Amino acid sequence: MKLSKVSTLSRAIAVILAAGIISGCGGSGSSNNNTVTPTTPTTPTTPTTPDEPTWEAGVYEDASNFIARCETPRTGIDPFTGEDYPDTEGSALEEKLWLRSWTNNTYLWYDEVDDNPPENFTVEAYFAQLKTNGVTPTGSAKDNFHFSQPTDEYNTLAQTGVTSSYGFSWEFVSSTPPRQLVVRYTEPGSPAALAVIPRGASLLRVNGIDFVNDNTQAGVDALNDALFPAESGQSSTFDFELADGSVLTETLTSEDIVVSPVQNTKVLDTESGKVGYFQFNTFNRTAQDDLIASFETFIDENITELVIDLRYNGGGLLALASQLSYMIAGPNQTNGMTFETLQFNDKHPDYDPISGNEIQPTPFYQYEIDYNAGVFINTLLPSVSLSKIYVITTDSTCSASEAVINALRGIDVEVVQIGSATCGKPYGFYPTDNCGTTYFTIQFQGVNAKGFGDYADGFIPSSSPNFDFELPGCTVSDDFSAALGDPEEAMLSTALAHSATGSCPAVTVSSTSLLQNNSLGRDDGLSIKRPNELKSSIFLHNKISTPIRQPE
Structure with a gap:
């Protein structure tokens, strides 16, 4: 990254300067004549270290002065x-x-961040409060997406899609007593899938x-440790209530799970024609091949x-969101059109503060991408060239998913939600x-070809x-x-009915115990972890910009 190069250059300059000083001192013991000049003894002095930097309210040094200056530096490769x-x-x-200066330079709402004295916080706690306290028009927090995680965990999941787990995707109905945690789906080939634990198991x-009612700290700590294993090879026994009231008990051992972003691709024959369907769970780089195969x-x-x-x-x-949008709309509707334009804070109206590039609209990407090298491949993506699509959404549909919706509407593709x-x-x-932690702080807002991007409430x-x-x-x-x-299934059934009739049917979901406890959690009850507290799912509420270069 650019900042790392600055740090490397700084170290190189420091080495050169240090070498020059040593060379100058080493040559002072001799001259062109052979006379040795007596020297006056001096009192040894204690070497000094650079002064510790200080915080001054409202004064921000350049972030490059502090980057990679670490309390516990990493070593090696x-x-x-x-x-x-x-x-x-450091x-x-x-x-x-560094966090303070970096935030002040790049955070979208930098002028809404309180400049609190850093000595009152740990590093983690200090970053946590470096964000706006503003709210949306409906009163929700403006920034619900501020988090960090260990860099090695981020790199592993971002580059390989691998994480240690049992293979569950959970629906958090209530995280405080009486708790309810429901299986959304399981990753193919995972321990949970092989045990045939069905969607809807509670x-x-x-x-x-007792997952539902235990309110002791020891019990909650044990639940968190078991539910969200830090590494593979951890075994736990789970008791589930199924839809028919029976109890399923399974002992599972955590594994390094390869996330399957695209699942359940199928073509449904209906009276109005053939309808394509696929479940799309995350916009990570491993999804490209599966999306291509589906289309x-x-x-x-x-x-x-x-x-x-x-x-x-x-x-x-x-x-990847741009690629998916192209595969939906096709060349005729996307040629020369804008997928999204990024807008940064008012300090950076023309240039991206991270990449240094001039801000340009992002087009609809029509080629495959080598995400490891960050370059396009001269292979055209497939496309179905539709002027209308259906999207199934919940409050867990975020960010790059919403960017696809917004971008398609920006070129007048009808999106039925x-x-x-x-x-x-x-x-x-x-x-x-x-220093070994990857930080995520809001740095840009995206707008579509019509200039719209104000959907902070969804x-x-x-x-x-x-x-x-x-x-x-x-x-x-x-x-x-x-x-x-x-x-x-109610949502897909509704989409199919709307496709056939153009209107919403009356939908009746079978009465079960699922999702009935949303309002039952006690405010004073101990809470289990939720995904945004775990840092194990980096793509939760995430929209990541990755500069892509044209092929040479």
Whole structure:
């Protein structure tokens, strides 16, 4: 990254200067004559160290003065870059001052951040409060997307899609007693999938601990450790209540799970024609091949309608979102059009403060990308060239998922929304490493070809939309009584019915105990972890910009 190069250059300059000083001193003991000049003895002095930097309210030094100055520097070779770690000996204060200056330069709402004295915080706590306290028009927090995680964990998941788990995707209905945690789906081939634990199974006990009601710190700590294993090889026993009231007990051992971003690709034969469907869970770089395969299937089957299930897609790479949008709309509708334009804070109206590049609209990417090298491949993506699509959404549909919706509407592709309001994140960031922690702070807002990007409270389905954040569509609750991709599942069934009739049907979801406890959690109860507290799912509420170069 650019800042790392600055740090490397600084170290190189320091070495050169130091070498010059040593050389000058070493030559002072001799001259052109052979006379030795007596010297006056001097009193030895104690070597001095550079002064510790200080915090001064309202005064921000350049972030490059503090980058990679670490309380605990990493040593050796970074396995993900193959280069030496840039870290040098520093202090926790220097880490905090880097965060402060970096935030002041790049954070979208830098002028809404309180400049609190760093000595009152740990590094982690200091970063946590370096954000706006502003709210959206409905009163929600403006920035719900501020987080960090260990760099090695981020690199592993971002580059390989691998994380240690049992293979569950969980629906957090209530994280405080009486708790309810429900299985959304399982990753193919994972321990949870091989044990055939179905969608809708509700967790009762873990290793004999009452998951629903235990309110002791020891019990909650044990639940968190068991539910969210830090490494592979950890075994736990789970008791689930199934839809018919029976109890399923399984002992599972955590593994390094390869996330499958695209699942359940299928073509459904309906009275109105062939409808393509796929479940899309995250915009990570491993998704490209599966998306291409899905769209090649849709082309071969000559689909006339497409349903994209984004209900659990928290976001990811904007470049991949642009590729997906092209595969939907095709060349005629996207040629010369803008997918999205990034807008940074008012300090950077013309240039991207991270890449240094002039701000240019992002087009609809029509070629495959080598994400490891950050370059296009001269292979054209497949496309179905549709002028209308259906998207299934919930409040877990975020960021890059919303960017696809917004971009398509910017070129007048009709997007019919089935489900509930999306999470509302027209914002994004460049993940930035310092001293072994990768930080995510909002740095830009995206707008479509029509200049619209104000959906901080989400896109909302409506039978009579009046605002740009309202989409034609139907409000439907998530249905845990049927598998994802099942035409009888309420959301997909509604999309198919709307496709056939042009209107929303009356939908009745079978009565179960699922999702009935949203309002039952006690404020004073101990809470289990939720994904945004875990840092194990980097793409939760995430929109990542990755500069891509044209092929040479």
